Amino acid sequence: MIIKPMVRSNICINSHPAGCAKAVRNQIAYVKKQFSGKKPDGSPRVALVIGCSTGYGLASRIAAAFGYGAATVGVSFEKPASASKPGTPGWYNNLCFDSEAQSAGLYSKTLNIDAFSTEAKTAVIQAVKETAKAAGLPARIDLVVYSLASPVRTDPVTGVMYKSVIKPTGKPYSGKTFDMATGKLSDISVEPASGEETASTIKVMGGEDWELWIDALDGAGLLSPVCRTVAYTYIGPELSWGIYKNGTIGRAKEDLERAAGAINKKFACDSATFADDSAKCSAKRGAKHAWVSVNKALVTRASAVIPIIPLYISCLFKVMKAKGLHEGCIEQITRLFRERLYTPEAASDPKKTLVDAEGRIRIDDFEMRDDVQQATAALLGTITEENIMTEADAAGFKHDFLEAHGFDVAGVDYEIDVAPDTI
Numbered sequence: 001m002i003i004k005p006m007v008r009s010n011i012c013i014n015s016h017p018a019g020c021a022k023a024v025r026n027q028i029a030y031v032k033k034q035f036s037g038k039k040p041d042g043s044p045r046v047a048l049v050i051g052c053s054t055g056y057g058l059a060s061r062i063a064a065a066f067g068y069g070a071a072t073v074g075v076s077f078e079k080p081a082s083a084s085k086p087g088t089p090g091w092y093n094n095l096c097f098d099s100e101a102q103s104a105g106l107y108s109k110t111l112n113i114d115a116f117s118t119e120a121k122t123a124v125i126q127a128v129k130e131t132a133k134a135a136g137l138p139a140r141i142d143l144v145v146y147s148l149a150s151p152v153r154t155d156p157v158t159g160v161m162y163k164s165v166i167k168p169t170g171k172p173y174s175g176k177t178f179d180m181a182t183g184k185l186s187d188i189s190v191e192p193a194s195g196e197e198t199a200s201t202i203k204v205m206g207g208e209d210w211e212l213w214i215d216a217l218d219g220a221g222l223l224s225p226v227c228r229t230v231a232y233t234y235i236g237p238e239l240s241w242g243i244y245k246n247g248t249i250g251r252a253k254e255d256l257e258r259a260a261g262a263i264n265k266k267f268a269c270d271s272a273t274f275a276d277d278s279a280k281c282s283a284k285r286g287a288k289h290a291w292v293s294v295n296k297a298l299v300t301r302a303s304a305v306i307p308i309i310p311l312y313i314s315c316l317f318k319v320m321k322a323k324g325l326h327e328g329c330i331e332q333i334t335r336l337f338r339e340r341l342y343t344p345e346a347a348s349d350p351k352k353t354l355v356d357a358e359g360r361i362r363i364d365d366f367e368m369r370d371d372v373q374q375a376t377a378a379l380l381g382t383i384t385e386e387n388i389m390t391e392a393d394a395a396g397f398k399h400d401f402l403e404a405h406g407f408d409v410a411g412v413d414y415e416i417d418v419a420p421d422t423i
Contacts, residue, residue, distance in 0.1 A: 002417055003086060005407040006180055009313060010304040012405045017081070019093035019406030021423040026409075027059060027330040028066050028100055034207030034334050035067035042144040042226060042347030043068040046132050048124065050115050050213060052076050053090025053095075054404065055300055059333035061097065064143060071107035071135040073127045075115045077150070080268050081421040082122050089405050090408055095423050107135040115148055116209055118156045121216040128222055140224035141217060143341075146210045146231040149302060153204040156212070164204040165248055167193035170373050173242040174310035178388065180398040185385045188307045193248045205252035207231070207259020214290070228341060228350060229263065229290045234299060235364065236312075237373055239380075243307050256292055257360070263290035273309065289350040293340075293361040295332055299400035310397060315379040316367065317393035325366040328400070336363050 006014045047064040051057040052074030064070040074095065083086030094110045106144040109127045113120045132139040154161045167173075167190055174189040193201070210231055217223050233253040236244055244250055267288040303309045314337055320326040327335070339354075340361050341345065346353040356362050366372065379392065388394050402408035 016406035021096040040347040047143040051147035144229035162203040164201040201248040206255030296367040314392040
């Protein structure tokens with residue numbers, strides 16, 4: 001069939017197999033070029049990516065595998081394609097990653113399963129053991145990336161399903177939104193979330209499940225002595241705080257930071273063996289570490305429908321591209337790995353990883369530079385429906401959105417019949 005993008009109100013409901021595969025191969029090619037040369041001692045050999053199929057999770061898996069040669073296990077929950085209907089973008093991305101990894105002699109295993117479930121953790125533990133054995137490596141994970149993005153979560157203990165919402169807290173939020181299909185600007189108001197909605201969003205998008213994963217892996221003896229684990233968040237400029245940082249998503253991200261602290265407290269002395277031996281406990285302190293990495297604003301399936309964010313990103317991209325500072329997912333994660341997690345100093349000692357005063361890794365540093373924010377704010381103040389396509393980078397926003405679904409990828413012929421159930 002010939003597959004064209006189906007976009008309604010900044011939501012794309014289909015994807016293109018060849019386009020998704022080409023986009024993944026482009027990211028792999030970028031990583032191979034950036035990671036040429038000797039890798040620092042302490043680089044990951046076995047990596048687990050929870051939420052591996054798109055965005056930062058996919059980029060993290062590509063960097064670990066094709067940058068450091070790590071054996072990888074990925075888990076995500078994607079809708080497969082059929083002979084008559086395309087699958088989700090992540091389903092094609094996973095197929096392509098595994099195919100390219102095999103061709104490169106890398107070991108990988110991808111599980112299509114609800115990552116929030118207890119069954120997923122059991123299956124992943126077995127998959128890590130099998131993948132490490134096949135690679136001739138100890139069954140010890142050096143890197144755990146937690147990058148889940150889901151609208152719902154079923155608590156594995158109670159069986160209760162929670163739904164997340166993107167809403168302000170305390171008071172309504174009003175802002176402009178940008179329709180990428182028509183170029184039209186419109187004002188949108190969102191009523192504040194109820195206490196129950198906020199609590200549910202924290203249950204879905206907060207750090208509880210990250211902690212459960214680390215506990216399960218630690219309990220199975222799969223964390224290496226110098227295991228790193230990282231989860232991703234966003235802060236952004238004050239103009240977006242009403243709907244983001246101070247909204248339900250922000251509350252969930254605060255809980256993600258809480259979880260990082262709880263994991264680090266456990267890692268500080270993570271064995272009852274050392275409970276009464278402060279010297280031995282001190283020797284283990286800092287051997288493992290958890291961070292939250294604050295990343296830059298990017299076009300995702302979620303960000304495309306959050307009030308003000310599409311317009312802000314369009315202006316931000318215009319400014320950052322003009323200054324030579326723009327980065328997509330793969331560029332961000334490459335810099336995170338090379339300049340934060342695995343510098344020669346930090347690779348041997350996680351405590352030497354560069355962090356801010358709150359202990360967070362900041363890869364949003366280019367976005368939040370004063371000159372970038374000032375120029376973006378000034379540009380935002382000039383944008384109208386008449387000039388948005390020329391003065392802002394609305395075209396770049398639209399391209400990134402379509403590319404995330406396998407469309408508008410250079411080198412792909414979208415007039416050719418493709419089988420939706422294969423790449």
